[in-house]
Amino acid sequence: xxxxxxxxxxxxxxxxxxxxxxxxxxxxxxxxxxxxxxxxxxxxxxxxxxxxxxxxxxxxxxxxxxxxxxxxxxxxxxxxxxxxxxxxxxxxxxxxxxxxxxxxxxxxxxxxxxxxxxxxxxxxxxxxxxxxxxxxxxxxxxxxxxxxxxxxxxxxxxxxxxxxxxxxxxxxxxxxxxxxxxxxxxxxxxxxxxxxxxxxxxxxxxxxxxxxxxxxxxxxxxxxxxxxxxxxxxxxxxxxxxxxxxxxxxxxxxxxx
Amino acid sequence: xxxxxxxxxxxxxxxxxxxxxxxxxxxxxxxxxxxxxxxxxxxxxxxxxxxxxxxxxxxxxxxxxxxxxxxxxxxxxxxxxxxxxxxxxxxxxxxxxxxxxxxxxxxxxxxxxxxxxxxxxxxxxxxxxxxxxxxxxxxxxxxxxxxxxxxxxxxxxxxxxxxxxxxxxxxxxxxxxxxxxxxxxxxxxxxxxxxxxxxxxxxxxxxxxxxxxxxxxxxxxxxxxxxxxxxxxxxxxxxxxxxxxxxxxxxxxxxxxxxxxxxxxxxxxxxxxxxxxxxxxxxxxxxxxxxxxxxxxxxxxxxxxxxxxxxxxxxxxxxxxxxxxxxxxxxxxxxxxxxxxxxxxxxxxxxxxxxxxxxxxxxxxxxxxxxxxxxxxxxx
Numbered sequence: 001x002x003x004x005x006x007x008x009x010x011x012x013x014x015x016x017x018x019x020x021x022x023x024x025x026x027x028x029x030x031x032x033x034x035x036x037x038x039x040x041x042x043x044x045x046x047x048x049x050x051x052x053x054x055x056x057x058x059x060x061x062x063x064x065x066x067x068x069x070x071x072x073x074x075x076x077x078x079x080x081x082x083x084x085x086x087x088x089x090x091x092x093x094x095x096x097x098x099x100x101x102x103x104x105x106x107x108x109x110x111x112x113x114x115x116x117x118x119x120x121x122x123x124x125x126x127x128x129x130x131x132x133x134x135x136x137x138x139x140x141x142x143x144x145x146x147x148x149x150x151x152x153x154x155x156x157x158x159x160x161x162x163x164x165x166x167x168x169x170x171x172x173x174x175x176x177x178x179x180x181x182x183x184x185x186x187x188x189x190x191x192x193x194x195x196x197x198x199x200x201x202x203x204x205x206x207x208x209x210x211x212x213x214x215x216x217x218x219x220x221x222x223x224x225x226x227x228x229x230x231x232x233x234x235x236x237x238x239x240x241x242x243x244x245x246x247x248x249x250x251x252x253x254x255x256x257x
Numbered sequence: 258x259x260x261x262x263x264x265x266x267x268x269x270x271x272x273x274x275x276x277x278x279x280x281x282x283x284x285x286x287x288x289x290x291x292x293x294x295x296x297x298x299x300x301x302x303x304x305x306x307x308x309x310x311x312x313x314x315x316x317x318x319x320x321x322x323x324x325x326x327x328x329x330x331x332x333x334x335x336x337x338x339x340x341x342x343x344x345x346x347x348x349x350x351x352x353x354x355x356x357x358x359x360x361x362x363x364x365x366x367x368x369x370x371x372x373x374x375x376x377x378x379x380x381x382x383x384x385x386x387x388x389x390x391x392x393x394x395x396x397x398x399x400x401x402x403x404x405x406x407x408x409x410x411x412x413x414x415x416x417x418x419x420x421x422x423x424x425x426x427x428x429x430x431x432x433x434x435x436x437x438x439x440x441x442x443x444x445x446x447x448x449x450x451x452x453x454x455x456x457x458x459x460x461x462x463x464x465x466x467x468x469x470x471x472x473x474x475x476x477x478x479x480x481x482x483x484x485x486x487x488x489x490x491x492x493x494x495x496x497x498x499x500x501x502x503x504x505x506x507x508x509x510x511x512x513x514x515x516x517x518x519x520x521x522x523x524x525x526x527x528x529x530x531x532x533x534x535x536x537x538x539x540x541x542x543x544x545x546x547x548x549x550x551x552x553x554x555x556x557x558x559x560x561x562x563x564x565x566x567x568x569x570x571x572x573x574x575x576x577x578x579x580x581x582x583x584x585x586x587x588x589x590x591x592x593x594x595x596x597x598x599x600x601x602x603x604x605x606x607x608x609x610x611x612x613x614x615x616x617x618x619x620x621x622x623x624x625x626x627x628x629x630x631x632x633x634x635x636x637x
Contacts, residue, residue, distance in 0.1 A: 050483070084485035096480035098473050109473045112466045113485040123277070123464040171484060 001025045002088065002175045002207070007048050007058035009041075016044040018231035019058070025175060025207030031198070033218045033239070034211045036228035037252060042211045043093060045228065046177045049209075050090045051080040062088070062175075085113075087174030091167075093183055093211070095160045099153040103144050103163055106152055107135050110170035134170070141200055142166040158185045161193060169200050176201065178210040182217065190214060194221055215242055215252070227252070277460060282594070290544070294449050298442050310558045311551060312445050312513055316506045317342075318550025319455060321534035323502020325546045326459070326495055328535055330468060332475030333387070333492070337395030338531045340379065340402050341372040341500040343523030345507025347406065348372070349428075350418035350517040355411075359422035361430045361444075365508045372504020373497060380496030384489045387478070396525055403523045417518030420511045427515055441513070448509055452547065455502065460543055462498070471495055503531075526568075530557075533571065537578055539585025548586050 002024045009017040018041070024032050034042050047053040049060055055076065062073045075083060098106050111134045112118055122128065139145045142162050147155065152163060161181060168176055181197060182190040194217050201208050212218050218225065219239050227235040229251050235241055241248055263272050270278040279287060294315075301308035320342045327333045345368035352358040352367055383394045406412045422428055427440050435443060462468055473481040474488050482488050511517045521527065530553060538549025553571070560570045582589045600606045 052479075052483075079487070080482045081485050081487045084483055090483055092480075092483075096477050096483070098476040098480065100476055101472065105469070109469055110484045112469065117466045118470045118486060118491075120466050121461065122466075123461060124466060124469060125464070128466070167480075167484060 001063040002049065002209075003061040003063065004045070004049060005059040005061060007045070007055045007060070009044055009048055009053060009055050015231050016041045017048060017055070020045060020228075020231070020233055022226060022233060022236070024209050027223075028207065029202065029205040030207050031201070031221060031223045032207075032209045032226060033222040033224075034209060034226045034228060035213070035215070035218060035252060036234070039230075040228040041231040042228055043179055044231075046090060046179050046209070046211065050088060050177055051075075051078065051083050052090075062086070084171055087172070088177075089168045089171045089173035089175070090177040091164045091179060091181060093179040095157075095164050097152045097160060097163050097167065100151065102149050102151055103155070103159075104135060104139065104148040106163055107138050107144075107166055107170055108132075110167040111135050111138070114171045138166050138170050141169070141203075142196055158189045158193065161185055162196065165193070165197060165200075169204075169206075172204070173206050176206050176208045178208060180211050180213065182212065182214060190217060218242065274457075274461075277457075277464075286590075291449075291453065294452075295446075298445060307555075307558065308445070309441070309513070310555055312441075312448060313510065313558075314551035314554035315448055315452060315547065316510045316513070316550070317531060317534060317554055318538070318547035319452060319506035319509075320503040321531050321538070321546035321550050322455060322459060323499035323506075324531055325535045325540060326463070326471070326499045326502075328532070329540050330463060330471035330475050331492055331495055334392045334532065335395040335496075335499075336392045336525065336528050336532065337379070337397075337399035338499070338503050339523055339525065339527035340395075340399040341376055341503030342507035342510070342527065342531070343402065343406070343519070344372045344375045345369065345504035345509075346511035346514075346517045346522045347412065347418070347507075348504075349508045349511035350420050351412070353420045353422045353428060353511075354418045354424075357422050359429050361428040361512055364420070364428055364512060365505070368508025368511070369501060369504045372507065373501050376497045376500020376504075377493075380493045380500070384493040384496060396528065399523070399525050399528050403519055403525065406523055407519045412519070415519055417516060420515045420517060428512055444509070444513055451505065451509070455505070456544060456547075463543075467491070467494075530571065533575060537574065537585055539588030541584065542587040545585050545587040552586065 004020050004022045007017050007020045008015065020041075024030065034045070036042050044053065048055050058076075059074055060076045062075055063070050064073065075086075075088075098109060101109070108124070108131065111131050112124075112128070115131055115134070117128060117131060120128070139148050142165065144159070144162060144166060147159060152160065155163065161184070165178065165181055168178075178197065182193050185193055197208065197210075198221055200206070219242055222239040225235070225237060225239045225241055226233060227241075227248060234251060235245065235248050242252075261272050263270050263278060265278065268280060270280055271284040272278045297306070297311050298308055300306055301311070320338060323341075324335060324338045327335055348368040348371040349364040352364055358364060358367075379395070379398045383391055383398075386394055407415050412418065420428065427437070430440065430443050430447070433439075433443065463471075470481070470486050470491055473484065473486060474491060478488055507522060510522065534549035534553050535546040536549065537553055538547065539545030553574070556570060556574060557568075578585065584592065
């Protein structure tokens with residue numbers, strides 16, 4: 001289980017994250033969706049959890065099952081790369097891929113890293129068969145085989161998003177934090193992107209935390225909903241809250257009913 | 258097919274080692290290149306080609322090869338790599354003149370060791386910085402070292418030190434008793450051997466997962482961090498490795514010149530030149546920096562006799578490269594090759610070329626006339 005304990009982050013006068021306490025993955029493979037209006041602090045929360053930002057106060061804690069008992073690891077000061085290597089992985093709202101590499105090379109970098117192979121002196125084409133197999137599997141899973149030799153910067157936006165997510169799965173996450181995986185993706189493809197993510201995370205029991213603006217997708221796929229508003233947790237619960245909670249609808253949609 | 262020849266996409270490739278294959282053109286270039294390097298001492302005997310200058314060029318090229326690790330892969334611009342070249346050269350000089358160390362191999366090993374330590378130290382401080390900050394920090398370290406050496410009695414100020422262990426003879430090589438000419442030639446072939454080893458090693462390095470990780474860091478640092486690559490640590494390692502090249506080259510340079518002074522090996526201009534060699538030869542090629550090193554050192558040496566402000570030549574060549582050969586000398590070969598091939602098939606294209614040149618000339622002249630007219634008569 002991944003836990004935020006009273007996380008706080010201020011940018012000047014603005015308190016972007018205001019004493020947020022949340023738990024993700026109470027049940028293994030849980031799909032949590034974070035929603036909230038612009039400026040609610042969604043991305044800041046993800047940045048704090050993954051180590052891109054340091055909190056002003058509060059802790060990030062991972063609970064692990066070992067020999068039947070649960071052990072707490074405080075990871076607030078652990079650098080991002082080490083968090084990734086221990087299973088806490090993220091994707092970005094604005095796609096971050098290695099632009100000059102092909103799709104296959106991009107995925108390969110992630111898999112090499114996951115397999116602890118980055119200091120190996122055997123050349124990439126030589127003797128990393130397990131890596132290449134894992135790359136093949138990922139390309140198939142995310143339906144990227146046909147464009148595997150295309151350079152990332154030449155790809156259409158939707159494919160770049162998928163590539164970003166495929167790389168994240170290549171890191172064999174236990175917790176995967178996805179910052180708007182469908183932003184900028186054409187409406188008819190959004191379903192496809194989320195569907196692919198759901199399939200992949202169910203296959204590996206990955207706990208996902210997804211920031212999403214499309215409420216139809218949230219209703220359809222969320223196990224649990226977290227609503228942030230002005231840096232605070234505004235609501236937490238079943239996705240059906242979106243239908244029943246009038247105040248929530250007002251905050252999210254600005255609609256008076 | 259045999260062990261050394263493999264088929265790839267219907268073309269025959271020469272296989273040098275596991276995973277290292279050269280296309281027909283690349284193999285041809287490599288053979289011609291190495292054959293030429295081996296023949297240089299003989300060519301120099303019958304032509305005005307200066308063998309010593311050529312040797313210097315290769316050595317600076319090796320330093321540029323190391324610099325290119327950072328430039329091409331982590332995409333960091335170092336303006337301070339003369340520090341490692343100079344450290345290598347001065348280590349050889351200090352050991353030879355102050356401590357009478359006479360074995361060339363010991364001098365060279367010490368040069369590499371000192372440059373490595375220096376690169377570890379500098380790398381530790383600069384690894385977390387990017388872009389202009391990285392460039393300026395490396396430049397600053399370089400200048401500090403230069404200022405320290407040129408004002409230090411131990412390093413004999415700007416006069417420098419000799420690399421003659423007993424004050425007279427050059428260092429010993431492999432226990433051989435050599436005259437001056439033989440010493441230079443043995444050292445030259447030793448350099449070529451090391452050069453080939455460094456090129457193969459560099460190839461292996463950049464095509465290893467570590468090389469891919471450096472590429473990743475260069476292309477998107479944030480993403481590299483978030484695929485689990487310890488970015489600062491890897492940049493530090495890459496920086497140290499690139500310093501090793503400089504130390505090796507500098508140590509050999511000291512042994513070739515037999516005298517080390519601060520300006521030619523430590524001055525920040527030299528850092529700029531090393532950087533320029535990589536760009537001139539072709540950043541995106543393996544052997545480009547070597548070609549760039551040879552060409553630039555040679556140009557600077559020839560120009561010295563013809564032009565008073567010969568350093569301006571660097572600037573002019575740099576401009577020419579940026580405008581006409583943005584991929585550098587080696588990097589542009591494929592383009593030039595395919596261009597020539599097209600023109601062989603269709604000679605009419607030559608006419609187009611001539612038209613293009615004349616056209617741009619005419620435009621340039623018109624523009625110059627307009628400018629002069631405006632300067633003299635004003636805009637009307």
